[in-house]
Amino acid sequence: MAEETLPEEINYEEQYKVLTEECKKLKIDISSLQLSNRSLVNQNRDEKKKVMDCRLQIADLEGRLKSFDATKQDLTDCQAQIERLRMTLESNEAKLADAERRADESSGLIKIKDSVISKQSNFIKEVEERLRNTTEERDRLLQKSEQLEIDLNEALIRGEDCDDLREKLKALELLFDKLASERSDTTTESGLAAANEYFKAEQAKSEERIAKLKESKADLEKIIEGLENDKKEMQNQMDKQLEEYNQLNDKCSTMEARIKEMAHAERRFTGGMMGSRLIGPTLPPWITDEKKIENDIERLSKADPATLRAKVMELESQLSELNQLLTYREDVILRIHEEISKKASKLEAAEVEKSSLNAQVSILKRELSTAREDLARRGAGPIELEAEIDRLRGKRDREYQRRKRIEAELDEVEKENHELKQRCKRLEEAAANAPPKPIVPQSDPVDRNRIIELQGTVNQLRMDNEAKRSELFDLRSKFDSKSAQMDKIAAELKIKEKSTGELTAQLNSIRCQLESTTKELESVRCRAVRGGAEVERWHSDLTSLQVTNKFLSSQLNEMRAKLLAKEHFIADLTTRCREPLDVQDVTDKVMVNGLPPVDYCPRCDSKPDTTGAPDENDAQKVTELENKLTDSEQRYAKLLRESIEARELAEKDKSQLECKLTSANELAAQLSDDIVLERKAVETTNARIQHLTSQVNELETTLSSTRSQLLEAQSGQRKADIDALTTAASPPAKRTRRSAGGAAKNNANHQASFLSLLFCRIQSHGYIFTLANATWHSKALTSSYPRARCPLITGTFNTISTSAPNQGRILRQIFCTIRAAWYRKKPRLVGTDSQGNRFFEAPPNKASEHSTKSSRSQRFVLMPGQKTVDDPWMSVSGNFPNLAPEWYAWLRHKRVDPPDDAEIEANAAAILHRQALARQLEAKYEAEREQMIREGLLRKPSNSSSLGNPGVDTGPVPTGSSKPKVAFPVRPTFETVPGEGLASGKKFPSDDSQ
DSSP: OOOOOOOSSOOHHHHHHHHHHHHHHHHHHHHHHHHHHHHHHHHHHHHHHHHHHHHHHHHHHHHHHHHHHHHHHHHHHHHHHHHHHHHHHHHHHHHHHHHHHHHHHHHHHHHHHHHHHHHHHHHHHHHHHHHHHHHHHHHHHHHHHHHHHHHHHHHHHHHHHHHHHHHHHHHHHHHHHOTTOOOOOOHHHHHHHHHHHHHHHHHHHHHHHHHHHHHHHHHHHHHHHHHHHHHHHHHHHHHHHHHHHHHHHHHHHHHHHHHHHHHHHOOOOOOOOOOOOOSSSOOOHHHHOHHHHHHHHHHHHHOOHHHHHHHHHHHHHHHHHHHHHHHHHHHHHHHHHHHHHHHHHHHHHHHHHHHHHHHHHHHHHHHHHHHHHHHHHHTOOHHHHHHHHHHHHHHHHHHHHHHHHHHHHHHHHHHHHHHHHHHHHHHHHHHHTOOOOOOOOOSSHHHHHHHHHHHHHHHHHHHHHHHHHHHHHHHHHHHHHHHHHHHHHHHHHHHHHHHHHHHHHHHHHHHHHHHHHHHHHHHHHHHHHHHHHHHHHHHHHHHHHHHHHHHHHHHHHHHHHHHHHHHHHHHHHHHHHHHHHHHSOSTTOOOBTTBOOTTOBTTTTBOOOOSOOOOHHHHHHHHHHHHHHHHHHHHHHHHHHHHHHHHHHHHHHHHHHHHHHHHHHHHHHHHHHHHHHHHHHHHHHHHHHHHHHHHHHHHHHHHHHHHHHHHHHHHHHHHHHHHHHHHHHSOOOOOOOSSHHHHHHHHHHHHHHHHHHHHHHHHHHHHHHHHHHHHHHHHHHHSOTTTTHHHHHHHHHHHHHTSOHHHHHHHHHHHHHHHHHHHOOOOEEEEEOTTOOEEEEEOOOTTOSSHHHHHSOEEEEEOTTOOSTTSOHHHHOSSOOOOOHHHHHHHTTSOSSOOOHHHHHHHHHHHHHHHHHHHHHHHHHHHHHHHHHHHTSSOOOOGGGGGGOTTOBOOOOOOSSSSOOOOOOBOTTSOSSTTHHHHHTOOOOOTTTO
16 A cells, blocks of 8 residues: 655545545455465465375385385396396206217217227237237248358359369360360359359348348337337326216216205395486476475465466466476376387297296207117117207207297287277377366456466376376386396397307317217228238238248258259269279379479379270260250259249348338327327317316206296295285375366376276286296206196196186186197007008097997098098099908997907908808709709709790809809890880880780
């Protein structure tokens, strides 16, 4: 109010009137302000109550949110660990299978190598024995060669003596022919000297060769000693390897005990709490500032209408801002919903894949154990094991295709879920996009009511904002957990891919090593075979050398005998030649000046006959001597040729022996190299076995840790489910709304909260289902297949019964059909006949209405080429099936047991015998009947006597049947075929004409 100025002249009446009017106005203003103040006070009280309720709800929700975040975090950690453990379990089980297979192969290879080493040791012993025999033979040959050289030297000496004798004979011939000649031939001496030099040179060469052979013998002895030392070292290494293998077995047993002890003491890894950051732009500061709200309420209680109007405009702007923020966050929530649903579907698919892979691993383990036992019984090698592994790989591929089909079905379910979420989004948008009421300008007391309504809407929007905020917190936590889980899964997948790549590379390297070892073993075996063949060839060569040496020794003995005979013959000749010379008179020997005469012969101490009258006896003796000399020369030349040939043969034998000794040295060196290589291969295989045993131990540790973590995850998930149920059962109480628009928004928010709770419930059921599958598969892994067959099925039924009600009904129906198909018995092949027909027996159809079909077993036959009963047998073969009567009786349930071939053959033989007897009786009966007809006891039936009509033709009567048959009568007045007369134009007489 404005201050009043007092004029100089005061009109009290007018002033009084003015004052009374102003007082009335002020009273009216005061009453209106009081009313507005009361309304503001009430509004402030309500807002305080609402703020307190909101604070309590926020505190409760934040506590629950923290607990839920903790449980969700634990659940995500458990799921991540489960996924990680699943991948590690798969890789470890694959490694375990490969390790077991490689261990079996390595054990088989070790056995093969042991056998090869034993064979090599035996072969080395045989080689050593043969080398000893060869050295002994060589020593004997050297002794024989030395003896032959001595004999040859003696023969050469005797040959020189023969040359001297031949020279003497030539001198005698000259004396007989040319008695006047005084000189003696000196060429024989030079020939003998040359022969002596030649023989000395040959002797020196033979001595050098003998020295070389001795050196080679010493080298061979050294090599044999080295081989013996290597053999001893190999035996020591094999003993050490056996000791190491036993130690490894002991270590494996101790490690298994330690792993079992460590599995109980291992702790679960728990992650920290996630951050509490909001999604999207931050909230305005005036929402979270409680002191500012109280100050605004106090200021509004004292403010004028203009400030109130300004405050209303500010609140409307804040309301629009909150609406924008809510729409943005609703979009973010929908996107998070979509991402969470996708990740949940991926998790479910991963869990299904985990369960299928675990089942495959258990089946593969069982089949691997059975295959190993079968191979151990049959004594098969790695080839059969590779075939079995190829079969298991094909089975794994089929399981992978089945999993792909299940994933496609899950994608379809995910699409349907996405459509439902889109519908929920559209409903939320329709509820949020309700048109606001128009703003009424505040120029009268009605504006204050409008302000009150706007404040109520603002408060309601605050409450809605808080509810949305709580939903945002929930969805943010879910999104963060799912994103972290997916990141962990992606990282683990990358790690596992790398590990699988490394394992495949190791597998390929191990396979290459095994192939190389097999090739080396084959090469060693071939070398051993070749060595055996070479040793046999050497033995045959040695036997041939022995035979040749015997032949040469016999020839030398013959030559010695011939030389002795020749020496005796020459001695006789010399004596015979010297006898006439010794008889001559010595008086004719006259010395002239102390010198013998010119015609004096110093050898025979006589003078030549100068009379010129040769004696006939002397001539005969000379001719005989000449003939003998020529014979002796020929024999001597023959002996020389034979000695030269024997010397050449000895040289050839020596060269061959040297070649064989060098080849034997090379073979021994090669065998030593092969032994060194095999030793290295054995060391590498031992290292590989140690590495595989360590991997097996690691796999067992990871398996035990996965089991403990699965049990902990199951217990944690149960706790989280109980907390979620308690939170869902006690929602926070909200105040009733005052306006109709607020009620509609409240209903929409209720629907949104109901949908979110329903989605959380479905998701929790899905988690329960996945955890139940995980527990079931963990139990299936720990127990064996034959004993856990019924518990597995009952556990699956209980798991399906505890799932969501709508899904459980469908899954139970699917389970019942699968169980019926699982326990349904297949038809059993009973037997086959000689024509290839197969006879089957199936269990009775219990669902049939007929008592015979429900009680009797189903029996049917399949012809050759017919696969099922539904296949038409006429398309297979146009003829009717020719079955034995015994099989007919079995098919019609006339007999219990099916017939065998011996019974069918015996019955057929009995039938043939009875038919033969019937034919014999029929022939006997026909003969007796003809005899009676000839004797006149019976009348012979005529063709015209049938029916007493001569025009009836009975046709030929067949013979050779069991009974006397009468042909059907043919009348000329009747047709044999219907319409015969019409077709041929033949006219038959009527009955009247007859």
